[in-house]
Amino acid sequence: MEDLVKRFTLPTGSVVALDRVSFQVREGEFFCIVGPSGCGKTTILRILAGLETKSGGEVAVHYHQNGRPRSAMVFQEQSVFPWMTVEANIAFGLRSQPMPAGTRRDIVRHYLDQVGLTTFARAYPHQLSGGMKQRVSIARALATDPEILLMDEPFAALDEQNKLLLQQELLRIWDESRKTVVFITHSIDEAVALGDRVLVMTAQPGQVKRVVPVDFKRPRNIPELRRDARFGELVYEIWSALRDEVLRAREGRG
Amino acid sequence: MNALVEPRIVWRAREDTEGRRRFMTMRRREILVSIFSPVVILIAWELLVRATLLDARFFPAPSSIVGTFWAVIRSGELRNAVTVSLTRIFAGFLMGAIPALLLGLVLGLSRMVRAFANPIVYALYPVPKVAILPLVMLIFGLGEMSKYVIIAIAVFFLVLVNTTAGVVMIDRIHFDVARNFNASRRDFYLHVVLRGALPSIFTGLKLALGVALIVLVTAEFVAARSGIGVLIYESWQVFAIERLFVGLVVVSFLGYVLSLLLDELERLVIPWQRDRR
16 A cells, blocks of 8 residues: 655745745644644645645645546535535435446445434425534545545534534545545634644744644544544644744734 | 612513414415405595595596406407417516526626626617617518617616626535535536526516516507507597506406416525525
């Protein structure tokens, strides 16, 4: 099995959003990126997804040529098409993949079940809560069976309870598939709870401050994890690395 | 001073004793009131005319209009007028709305095309359509085509402007989703752009319907041999006031039915907004 590597080095034009950011994500790894708002973490993801171009440096994704899409993005909840049913939303990513209609239906049904929305298959998004819409967005990306799952603060808009529930569900689904995940968040807590490694970014221009390994056993139980003293230590460690950056970001805007 | 004093006044939340039943009767009452308001106006009108408080020469009593209505229906005159006018509306509507929709999608998607077309659109849009009628008749002759064209022009601008706005208002994130999931061109235009803009497109279609009726009647006043506009205009010329009122009632009824049809169509193609209202 070859080792998947992605490398970044990106000096941008007039406003430097990302300054020589370098990191590697291993195949099958759950990789989290935290940083103060405006540090360019979303930009990294958008470049990875091919939605944005880079201004320099090298970004390479090693992937298997097996017909699976290279990557799929879980966007924030308002990305769910309001004019499509839950079913049609989840099937959207599959439309570009040639397959018999029956297979497509089965895949959609499988992921509806995975995110617990089977009874809402025919519902329209406005009939769903924010958490349910986010599940649709997750299922839509998972259904395409991408090699890399890109997640852009997927739980940012949810309330605490829903967030915890979805985080746990995401871990469950991930434990089954062990896809490579790049997960952007501003929540240190979330990064530590989910990730194998956490990359801490500096304030603008975004640079790599440090990469913190998180070596909790899997499968993880998030509430249990939070009781662990090492969890608090890790959160504190990352917060210490981040604190100066958050303050700098505030001054910069001041 | 800190002796505990029992509060003496007790406030209790009111209990909902009637609940859903009251809501239902409210709704029913609303419908009844909506039905009765025109009836009340008609009765008042009839009484005022009978009491000679209203000049029957200008406002003939509803009862006498009903009689004329019947006569116009029986002679086949009304059916003929309605058929001719409806055909004009439909033809003009399609001729205007379809190109406007396609062009609107293009305008909404491309800033460059928008920058190019906007000055032209906004210069032509406010021109009263009646003002172009002579030119249209010069080019398309006195036949049916000139009526179709003038209605089409009126419809075109309203649908164009609203379609463009509808596409511009689509959340950019939906375009990102389409790109990220490698949507085909067809899926992109049909399932992201068109469906995303549909609510606004329907706003345009409804506005266009109203304007189409105005332009229709105007065009028929000026240059037509049949149609509802002609019925009204000729009645005026021979001072057949009851007939004139028949024409007015028919125009208002046509407008009502057509907008109901549009509402129904809207519910059909925009199911995701059905229970929002």
